[in-house]
Amino acid sequence: MPLVAGKIPSPKARTAVRAFLFVAELTLLLPLSLACHQIPEGRTAIESVTISGTSGREEKEIRDGIATREPARLLGVLPTGFVYDYELFDEATLERDLARVERQLRRRGYYEAKVRAARVIVEGEDRVKVEIEVDKGPLVLVRKVETNGLSGLPFDAASRALEVNPLRAGDPFDEDVYEEAESDVSNALADYGYAYVRTQGTAKVDLAEHAAIVTLTVSPGPRAVYGDIKIEGLEELPEGPIRRTLGLRPGARYSRKDLEQARAALFDLGVFSKVEVIPDLKDPSVTEIPISVRVTEAPQRSVTAGVGATLDVLRLGVNxxxxxxxxxxxxxxxxxxxxxxxxxxFFPTRITNWEDWNAPTAIFAENALLISLEQPSFLEGRTRGFVDVGYNVYPLLYPLADSSSPESERVIGYNELTFSLGVRRTFFSRLMPTSLSMNWRSNFPFTYQGYLSDICDSDDPGDHCGLDDVLVAYPELLTDFDLRDDPISPTKGLFLSNSLQVAIPALGGQLEDIRIRPEARFFVPLDYGRRLILASRATVGFVFPQNYGTALQGAVADPTSVDVVRDQHRLLFRAFYSGGPQSNRGYPYQRIGPQGPIGFLLPENQRCTGALDAQPTECLRPLGGFSLWEASVELRYRIAGPWGAVLFVDASNVTEELFTFDFMAPHISVGPGLRYQSPVGPIRVDLGMRVPGLQRLGDTDSDFPDISEIAPYNSQNWYDGLVLHVLIGEAY
Structure with a gap:
């Protein structure tokens, strides 16, 4: 939900930017300065802790496991005590920490590890440096892994138990992995019906040979099935749909994994604040396991309300x-x-009018209404059916020409009706949410001011000059594959998604095309505490039109002709655009792509005919394209508490060619950002800057001008390339 997104003009706007940054600096530094800490009298603060003889993961684990710690520094730079409290030195604590260091290394297979030295160096009156020197010694390796007790089990169950065992001959003997092996083997057999399985491990470590022999003894117990399944805690909700969603039936083979998926499925209904699925495993002789499902109902009705504002290069609005x-x-x-x-x-007030601020000359009403009905346990227990009906009314706004009169500008709006009917389900233990829907979208143009007949200078007030109603009917398949640790503020993992739409006239629409957009996101922690995260995103998009798109086959002689207007109008709803707070942050919303005159959006008092390079800048608008690529990299740092900072690099382009990428115009943008973790999600402030010389790297075969060739985007002044975005939610 964008709050602010727009180009910052010059020179007055540059003053506004400086003022904004000054206020932001005061906002941050004032509370931080008040939070300064002092060293208690008579105590000594730790200046630094150096650990030699080990590195990488081992050193990080040692640092996290001892109480003698290095002081934290804001962004790794600001001095101790500015935001974080001092770490105080204690000799007895250091002695205990030295024993912890040896124990930690032994867990990693270094059974002869010793702390060779621990030095405390005095730095001034109240500070010390701590140096710890470690001798890890030789590493103990796994020589052999034996698993007993599987001979009487079915082949598939025994094979799975051997497969999940993470211990392998030749690997370091890591005690954490050894303990995981016990639980992994038990869990695998529990999924095959062995509810009472127990796995006991023994390890013989030969220090002379630096080798370990590991034996896992499995006691599977009897194979079990589900017995009576009771649901407890229901008050207002019906039991039938809950049982169908649970998906468990008496007599079915016991599976620990199925129980966990059943719990997740109930919680995903959104009607419970707490869900527990508990098997009764008290008596190992019972092969029909009773299952207790304990739920706590959440409030069944809720009301939400709020207000917001928008100020960008297109509008000033409240909602x-x-x-x-x-x-x-x-x-x-x-x-x-x-x-x-x-x-x-409030038309035409917007950011670009700061140098010559215009008061509103008209007020345009808009609304977005959505009614959604979902039915759980549709067709089968874990599938949800849904119906969505929407009605939107809104103006189509573009930047005004400097010479235009707001009162005489034609402003087009749309009444938009949407209808979706489909099903959604998650697969693979909630890792793959999928939905399949049938969608109808109808857009009916009108004017907030002016007349549609003015597009082609028609004398008939009812003539729309080719700006006809647009109806699109398409089935859509949405698939996600989510391996992130957190969907809101991820620090590690992978997220893949794809949207596939097929517009079919036989289903009641006018347009025929195929639209595909896959996307990948990666999140990698760069430090052990996950304070520094490398995030990246890449997406491509393709549209294959069958009955429109001729307006992108070259410059048009008359943009106001009925055929051109009709074709450009269809492109508006199906083509790709790039730029904006969720895309390329160096540009305003949907500004990147082939540029040219749009017949129904021509500015007043401008002649928009002839060669494109000879037309006024005000005539050139984004036409959309059939091929899209976008890429982004962010370095995210958690400063303190809810505050965070980012550095980002964005690049993208849109071309009019089918299945064709143009990397010679990457439109590279860079910039910093601030993050604040609020109860409604991350609030972010991003300041994007278009890098001079990296917008267009060479000539292309396009018949249309690139956005970087058009004023003011062709400016080489860095301050003319600033774009400010304030939103709720991460960029990705």
Whole structure:
């Protein structure tokens, strides 16, 4: 939800930027300065802790496991005591830490590890440096792994137990891995019905040979099935849909994994604040395991409300938000939600008018209404059916020409109706959310001011000059594969997604195309405490149109002709664009791509015909394209508490060619950002800057101008390339 996103003009806007940065600096530094800490009288602070003789993961584990710690520094630079408290030195604590160091290294297979020296160096009156020198000694390796007790088990169960064992001959004898082996083997057999399985490990370590022989003894017990399944804690909710979602039936083979998936499926219904699925394993002789499902109902009805504002290169607007949700509508756990976002746009007030601020000459009303109904246990227990109905009304806004009169500008708006009908389900233990839906989208143009007939200078007020209604009907398959540790603020993992749409006229639409957009995101922690995260994102997009797109086959002689207007109007709803706070942060929203005159958006008092390079800048708008690529890298640092900072590099381009990428115009943007973890999600402030010389690297075969060739985006002044974004939610 963008709050601010726009180009910062010069020179007055540069003053505004400096003022903003000054206020931001005061906002950050004032509370930090008040949080300065002092060294208690008579105590000594630790200046640094140096550990030699080990490195990498081992050193990080040692540092995290001892109480004699290095002081934390804000961003690794600001001095101790500025934000974080001092770490105080204690001799007895250091003695205990030296024993911890040896124990930690022994857990990693260094059974002869010794702390050779520990030095405390006095630095001034109240500070010391601590140096710890370690001799790890030789590493103990696993010589042999034996697993007993599997001979009487079915082949598939025994094979799985051997497969999940992480211990292998030749590996370091790591005690954590040894303990994981016991639990992994037990869990694997528990998924094959052995509810009472126990695995006992023994290890013989030969220090002379620096080798270990590991024996795992498995006691599988009897094979079990589910017995009676009781659901406890229901008050208002019906039991039938909950049992179907649970997906467990008496007599089915016992599986620890199935029990966990059942618990997750119930929690995903959104109607419980707590879910427990507990097998009764008290008596090992019982082969029909009773299952207790204990739930705590959450409130079934909720209301949300809020207000917001938008100030960017396109508009100044205010909006409200009101939502109502019933999670057991008419029984059966049906979830009905209604939300509306009414708003007002004050035209033509916007950021680009700072140098010559214009008061509003008109107020445009807008709204976004969505009604959604979901039915759990649709078709089968874990599948949800849904129906979404939406109605939106909004203006289509673009930057105004300097010479234009806001009162005479034609402003087009849309009444938009949407309808979606589909199913969604998660697969592979919630790792792969998938939805399949049928969608209809209808857009009916009108004017907030002016007349559609003015597009082609028609005398008939009812003539839309090719700006006809657009109806798109398409099935859509959405698939995700989510291995992130946190969906809101991830620090590690992988996220893959893809959207596949096929617009088919036979289903009631006008357009025919195939639209594909896969995306990949990676998150890698760069330090053991996960304070520094490397995040990256890459996406591509392709549109294969069948009955539109001729307006992108070259410069058009008359952009106001009916055929051109109709084709460009269809592109508006199906083509790709790039730029903005979720894309390339060095550019305003959807500004990157082939540029040219759009017949129904021509500015007043401008002649937008002839060669594209000879037309006024105000005539050139983003036309959209059929091939998209975007890439981004972020370095995220958690400063303290809810505060964080980022450095980012974004690049992207859109071309009019089918299945063609143009990397000669990467539109590279860089910049810093701030993050604040609020209860509604991360609030972020990003300041993007277009890097001079890295917007376009050479000539291309495009018939259309690139955005970097058009004023003011062709400026080589770094301050003309600043774009400020303030939003809720991470960029990705």
């Amino acid at each position: 409200g938000r009101l939502g109502w949700t019933h999670r057991n509508f008419l029984g059966g756990l049906r979830e009905l939600s209604v939300s509306t976002r009414p708003g007002l746009t």
